[in-house]
Amino acid sequence: xxxxxxxxxxxxxNVMALAPxxxxxxxxxxxxxxxxxSVYLVYRTIFPPARPNGQVLNAQxxxxxxxxxxxxxxxxxxxxxxxNGVIEERVLMAVKGRVYDVSAGRTFYGPxxxxxxxxxxxxxxxxxxxxxxxxxxxxxxxxxDPLDDLNxxxxxxxxxxxxxxxxKYLRCGELVEEW
Amino acid sequence: xxxxxxxxxxxxxxxxxxxxxxxxxxxYPDIHPFALYHQSSISPIRNSEESAxxxxxxxxxxxxxxxxxxxxxxxxxxxxxxxDIWDFAKKGKLxxxxxxxxxxxxxxxxxxxxxxxQTVASRFNQYVPGISKIGIYLPNSVENVVxxxxxxxxxxxxxxxxxxxxxxxxxxxxxxxxxELLIFExxxxxxxxxxxxxxxxxxxxxxPSIQDHLEWKDQLDEKVGSSIGVHTWADxxxxxxxxKTVVEVPQDEYNGPAIIVPYTTPLGKVESAAFxxxxxxxxxxxxxxxxxxxxxxxxxxxVVPVDSIQDMYTRTxxxxxxxxxxxxxxxxxxxxxxxxxxxxxxxxTIVIASPxxxxxxxxxxxxxxxxxRLKRASGILAAGNLPWPVLNLFPKLRLIYIHDDQPPxxxxxxxxxxxxxxxxxxxxxxxxxxxxxxxxxxxxxxRIAGPICQTHIYDYRNLGPVRVFGPVVPALEAVVKDxxxxxxxxxxxxxxxxxxxTADKGWVTTNIVGEWGDDGCFRELS
Numbered sequence: 278x279x280x281x282x283x284x285x286x287x288x289x290x291n292v293m294a295l296a297p298x299x300x301x302x303x304x305x306x307x308x309x310x311x312x313x314x315s316v317y318l319v320y321r322t323i324f325p326p327a328r329p330n331g332q333v334l335n336a337q338x339x340x341x342x343x344x345x346x347x348x349x350x351x352x353x354x355x356x357x358x359x360x361n362g363v364i365e366e367r368v369l370m371a372v373k374g375r376v377y378d379v380s381a382g383r384t385f386y387g388p389x390x391x392x393x394x395x396x397x398x399x400x401x402x403x404x405x406x407x408x409x410x411x412x413x414x415x416x417x418x419x420x421x422d423p424l425d426d427l428n429x430x431x432x433x434x435x436x437x438x439x440x441x442x443x444x445k446y447l448r449c450g451e452l453v454e455e456w
Numbered sequence: 457x458x459x460x461x462x463x464x465x466x467x468x469x470x471x472x473x474x475x476x477x478x479x480x481x482x483x484y485p486d487i488h489p490f491a492l493y494h495q496s497s498i499s500p501i502r503n504s505e506e507s508a509x510x511x512x513x514x515x516x517x518x519x520x521x522x523x524x525x526x527x528x529x530x531x532x533x534x535x536x537x538x539x540d541i542w543d544f545a546k547k548g549k550l551x552x553x554x555x556x557x558x559x560x561x562x563x564x565x566x567x568x569x570x571x572x573x574q575t576v577a578s579r580f581n582q583y584v585p586g587i588s589k590i591g592i593y594l595p596n597s598v599e600n601v602v603x604x605x606x607x608x609x610x611x612x613x614x615x616x617x618x619x620x621x622x623x624x625x626x627x628x629x630x631x632x633x634x635x636e637l638l639i640f641e642x643x644x645x646x647x648x649x650x651x652x653x654x655x656x657x658x659x660x661x662x663x664p665s666i667q668d669h670l671e672w673k674d675q676l677d678e679k680v681g682s683s684i685g686v687h688t689w690a691d692x693x694x695x696x697x698x699x700k701t702v703v704e705v706p707q708d709e710y711n712g713p714a715i716i717v718p719y720t721t722p723l724g725k726v727e728s729a730a731f732x733x734x735x736x737x738x739x740x741x742x743x744x745x746x747x748x749x750x751x752x753x754x755x756x757x758x759v760v761p762v763d764s765i766q767d768m769y770t771r772t773x774x775x776x777x778x779x780x781x782x783x784x785x786x787x788x789x790x791x792x793x794x795x796x797x798x799x800x801x802x803x804x805t806i807v808i809a810s811p812x813x814x815x816x817x818x819x820x821x822x823x824x825x826x827x828x829r830l831k832r833a834s835g836i837l838a839a840g841n842l843p844w845p846v847l848n849l850f851p852k853l854r855l856i857y858i859h860d861d862q863p864p865x866x867x868x869x870x871x872x873x874x875x876x877x878x879x880x881x882x883x884x885x886x887x888x889x890x891x892x893x894x895x896x897x898x899x900x901x902x903r904i905a906g907p908i909c910q911t912h913i914y915d916y917r918n919l920g921p922v923r924v925f926g927p928v929v930p931a932l933e934a935v936v937k938d939x940x941x942x943x944x945x946x947x948x949x950x951x952x953x954x955x956x957x958t959a960d961k962g963w964v965t966t967n968i969v970g971e972w973g974d975d976g977c978f979r980e981l982s
Contacts, residue, residue, distance in 0.1 A: 304461060311467035318474045322481075325835030329917070333489040333840075340493035340974040346508035347501050348945070447500055 350450040352376050354399065354417045357452060361397035362387040369449065370442075371399040373435065374421070376450040377442045399452060402427075405435035421454055485840025487914035495912055495927040496976025506937040506944035506952075510972060512930035514745060521955050522742045522931040524734070525779065537733035538608035538714055538775075541740065542573075547755060547781030552598060553788045553798050560785055560802060563598055572693060577606040579692045583658040583685055584636045589716065591615045591635030591656070593626070593645070596765050596786040599662050599689060603639055604715070613713045613730070616766045623649035628726045629718040630656070639689075642672045647679040658685040660692060717768050719902040729903045729959040731768070736775065738956035739906030742931035743776040747913050751855065751894070753780030753806065758852075760785050760804040762813045769859045769898065772906035773808045782806075796849065805852050810861040811879050817890055818883060820847060833889035837916040845892025853893045858884075859900045859907065860925070878923055884911075885918035899925040899978065901966045905957040908932060908966060909978045923980040924973070931955050934978070939969060947972040948981065 286305065329337070352369070357376065360369035368380045368387050379386045379396075386392045392400075392409055403413035405427050415422045427435065442448075497516035502508040515521050524535020546565040553560050563569055580587050590607050592614055594600040607614040615633045620626055623646050630638070634655040642663045659680065663672050676686045713730035720726055744752060753759065759777040761784070763770045777784050787798040796816075799807075820826065826846060833843035845853075860878045879887075884895050894914070898907035911926035928934045932955035935944065942948040948971040952963045970980045 304464060307460075308464050308467055311464065311471055315467065315471045315474055318471070318478065322474065322478055324832050325839050327831070327834045327838045327918075329838060332485075333492075333838075333917075336489035336493040337974070339490070340976075343498075343974070346499060349501050349503050449501055 347378065347447070347449050350376075351453045352450050353453060353455040354415070354419075354421065355455060357399075358397045358417055361393075368396050370395050370397070371401070371452040372404065372439050372442055373401050373424075374452050375439070375443075375448055376452055377446040378449040379442070379446050381446065401435060404438040405431040407434060421452060483839075483841050485914075486842065486916075487840065487912070489840070492912065492915055492917065493975045495915075496972070498976065502935075502944070504945070506935045507947045507949065507972060509933050509935050510928055510976065510978075511933045512746070512927055514930040521933065522738060522745055523956055524737045525741045525744075535734060535741075536737050538605065538736060541737070541775055541779050542570075542605050542609070544781055545778035546570075548778065549783045550598065550601065551783065551785040551802075553785055553802055555788050555795075555798060558801055569598070569602060572602050573606045573609055575693055576602055577610040577612070579687075580606070580612070580637055580658075580660075581610070583660075583687060587612055587636045589613045589615050589633065589635040589637075589655075591617055591630060591633065591638040592766070593617045593619065593638065593640040594662060594766075595619065595641065596761060596788075597641075597662070599639070600765065608714055608733070611712060613716050615716045615718070616768070616771065617718065619764050619766055625720070627651045628720075629728075632726050632728050633716050633718050647676070652680070652684070656684060658687065660687050660689060662689040715768070715771070715905075717766075717902065727902075729768070731905050731959055735905050735957050735959060736772065738931045739772045739904075739929075740776045740779055742929045742957065743772065743906055744779060746910060746929050747896070751913050753777050753782050755781045757782040757805045758785055758803060759783070759806045759808065760787055760799065760802055762787060762799075762807055762809040768902065768905055769900040769907060770808055773857055777806070777808075799850060803852050804850060806855045806857070807850075807853060808857045811858060812861060814856070814858060814887065817847070817849070818886060820890060830886075830889055833892075834885065834918070837885060837888060837918065840914075840916060842894060842916070843889055843892055846890050849891065850893075853891060855894050855896065855913070856887070856891065857896050857898065859898045860923070880921045881917070881919035881924045882921055885916065888916060897925065899968065901964075901968070903959045903964060904932075904953065904966075905959070906931075908934065908951070908953055908968075911977070915977075919979075923982070925970075925978045925980070927976050928953065928978070929957075931957050935963075936970065936972065942969065942971075942981070951978065 352371070357369060357371060359365045360367050362368040362380075362383060366380075367378060368383055369376050370379050370386060371377075384390055386396050388396070394409055394411055394414065395403060398414050399422060400414075401424055402415070402422055403409055405424070406413060424435075495513060496510040497513050499509040499511075499517055509517075511517065511521075525540060526533045527536045527540055542565075549562045550565070550569065551560040551562045580590060590603060590612055592600060592603055594603070604614040604616075606612070615635045617626060617629050617633075626645075627650055631653050634653055636655050637658045637660065638652070638656055639660040639662065642661045659676060661672050661676060673686055673688055680686065711732060711734075714733045714736060715731045716728055717731070718726060718728040753776060757777075757780075759774075759782045761770050761774050761777075765771045765774045774784065785802045785804070787795055787802060829846045833846055836843040858879065879897060884897055888895050896910050896913055898910040900907050907929055909925035909928050911924065915926065932953045934951060934953045936947060936949035936951055938944045939950045949969070951966045951968045951970055953966060954963050958964045968980065970978055973979055
């Protein structure tokens, strides 16, 4: 948009002549920018931008960064073992053949936690017997613990634990034999 | 500062005025953008070869999917059935627009329609003893509503025959659905080409005027032979020799099919979908819940189903409008497209239409003023608000339901479309601007009552030339499964749904290839 500014300039010269002592060399620029700003704002008020605004773009960006769902997987004792919080970031644990993602309870089940022995292992026997010792775990190369020697009290304890896990953590797979 | 020349003062004043105006007129968007980008509730775990299960935000995991109307009975709630919908409808009115006289004729439920439902059911039982299926081939009319609800009340199934003019197609539909009685409008069926299956024992003609009903009856008698009874609607509703009353089925017995809809698959095979009361009621309830209470069907609304209620989607929306006790008006047209004169007289607030019907609106004549107003409207929409209508066609229209009007599809990628049957996000945006009304665009399938997915009522985003259908309705849950190169893990594949509104149990394939967007909306891939 071209504007003939000579008329304005003459006007300012007169004004400056009337008010000597005021250093008003910036006045034309001030007026021009004020004018442009007003016109732009009027235009934007009548025609708001059709592009998505910052708030929308923010929401869009945020939605892109949502975490992806985990895949329900069949683990064997060998493939489950790395998920102890050291080799793999996630902490998994098997109870009664069901694998739970206990990463949220890292302070308990992760490295250095009181239950860290169970991370990446079948914890059923230990939970049933109320013991967190190494000898409660079935060695990796052995078949999965059938748990058929537990007494009634231990079965009850195990079921309670399982309920606790089901309520608190995500079930992300199951534990199956290797062969 | 005060030594500034007067022009600068004026400019500062003008600027302050504009800023003040903008602050005063500033509107919050109808919905927070965050909600628009979290429209689905997504399961945290998925099976391999398929995407995570997507649900409506209204029914997240650990909540049950919507199963029915939640009608309170003592201390318990029940899902209800079509008879309950009829009871709810009594709060509203049913009107038919008469094109010739230009007035809307209203019918009262208690004094007129409910006795009619009983009479019709009894008469049909008299014509065909032990009748179980009624074939309906009627436009949107009182006869259609009364007949289908007579079927619903007295344990019969209503066969909704698509209003096709191809008699061979109709013959195939009759063959697969095997109705025992066929009710149709005089002059629409060509009995020289139509072959009736052996199951049909009686024909009922709806004749426009009482005077010439005998003439029609005689004509038909000659054509169909003596083995099939012929009656007119006037015979059915006549009060002479009142028929013996049929027993109403008890409250809890609603497992049989209530509505049967035949359709043609893309391979040319004719199939039929049988919907039970449970299927229909869950779909209707989901519709009433899916839209927030303030925007949903209200008793003050005038609802016009522009398309035929023989179509299952339009029928479900019609039933939802009845359930909410709205005033439903039939525009009295059988042809496709908006009848602008009729709609101007009816003054609808909610319209249920197909893309073909609203094509006339989208084919507006552009002009300088209209273009400028559209530019302004698109900006207002982008800010998340609804603009004033650009075309002043329907002054009170506030909501349009549009369904994707594609024939049932085959699961192939990059299928060709006729552009008439479905709308892009950009076209929907244009429609919002042109009519100043909210638009809900839905994805439908012949084996599912009501829609599968529908766009959020406040979602005005213009996503360009893509078909976006929004999240799944609260009565269903959905996944996409691997097909060819598309991986469910990337949220792309064939859409499968599960829930009560489906005519089949378990996961139902829809043969629709699409993907879940970051925003939780289902969009078609092409």
